[in-house]
Amino acid sequence: MSAYDNYLLFYSSKLGRKDFVLKKGEGRVMLSAPHAAEQTRNGRKKYGEFVTGVIVNMLHDELGLPIIVKEKNCRDDANRDEKSRYKKKLKKYVEKNGIRYLIDIHQMNPERDVNIDVGTGEGRNVSNDPEAADIAVRCFEERGIGNVLVDKPFSAVHPFTVSAYISRECGIACLQIEINTRLVSKRYDDFAFDKVMLAFKDLIKKLNERAMKE
Numbered sequence: 001m002s003a004y005d006n007y008l009l010f011y012s013s014k015l016g017r018k019d020f021v022l023k024k025g026e027g028r029v030m031l032s033a034p035h036a037a038e039q040t041r042n043g044r045k046k047y048g049e050f051v052t053g054v055i056v057n058m059l060h061d062e063l064g065l066p067i068i069v070k071e072k073n074c075r076d077d078a079n080r081d082e083k084s085r086y087k088k089k090l091k092k093y094v095e096k097n098g099i100r101y102l103i104d105i106h107q108m109n110p111e112r113d114v115n116i117d118v119g120t121g122e123g124r125n126v127s128n129d130p131e132a133a134d135i136a137v138r139c140f141e142e143r144g145i146g147n148v149l150v151d152k153p154f155s156a157v158h159p160f161t162v163s164a165y166i167s168r169e170c171g172i173a174c175l176q177i178e179i180n181t182r183l184v185s186k187r188y189d190d191f192a193f194d195k196v197m198l199a200f201k202d203l204i205k206k207l208n209e210r211a212m213k214e
Contacts, residue, residue, distance in 0.1 A: 003054075004058070008051065011037065011071075012048070012050045017071070018071050018072060019072050019085060021068070021071055022067070022089055023060050024093075025060060025063075025064050025065040027063075029100070029208050030068070030101070030103070031055075031056040031059060031065065031066070031068075031102075031103050031104075032056070032067070032103070033049070033055070033068075033070065033105050034077075034078035034086055035048060035070065036049060036052045036070045037070045037072050038073040039077040039078070040073060040075045040077060046077070049107035051184040052106060053069050053071075055179075055200065059197070065204060068090050068093070078162065079161050087162060087165050090166060091165075095170055100214070101174070101175070101207040101210075101211065102162070103203070103204075103207075104162045104163045107184065108153075108154070109180075110188060112180060114147050114153065114178075115147040115148060115179075116137075116177065116180070117154050117177070118137055118148065118149070118177055119156030119157075119163065121164050121167065121176075124157070125176070132173045133175065135203065135210075136177065136203050139200075142202070143196075144192075144195055156174075163176040
């Protein structure tokens, strides 16, 4: 069984027994997947974005960068709740380990036309490096993924999204990247998981290079 299938089985079958897991790593870029498990918002359960757990773990395994990923629904939403153990732990790691960029990864409904949405909080979440969003767009486009938008349909402007919170509290550039499920689920003809992974690798490399020049 492939790494993709192994991780997807783990997250989709709700095998996780911890609220979330933080895996340490090297470099100045960190990944987050707060919706890799089901979440509860306003008392209602929402379907988990399971492939985000696959993506961050596979990138951690290959590149050795730090990640934080939700594994269990504790009647919370780490990407919307004002008080969050997930965000508190993430903030502490970012501050202690000199992280300069956070990429918070999500999936969007396959019925949407857009393929990739790079959320910047209408620029607020990347105020110390506005070019980060343009770099992200180019990385996906250069890997053959079209229809890549910025802040449409999701801007990550809500103050308690992971990217808005960490940007505000830690003073670093944070991107919320929404991936159309059609690109990362084998159920769809548009499946382009390998291209998505290559784009993320390109982006991580470029952001690490920028951080080293500071």
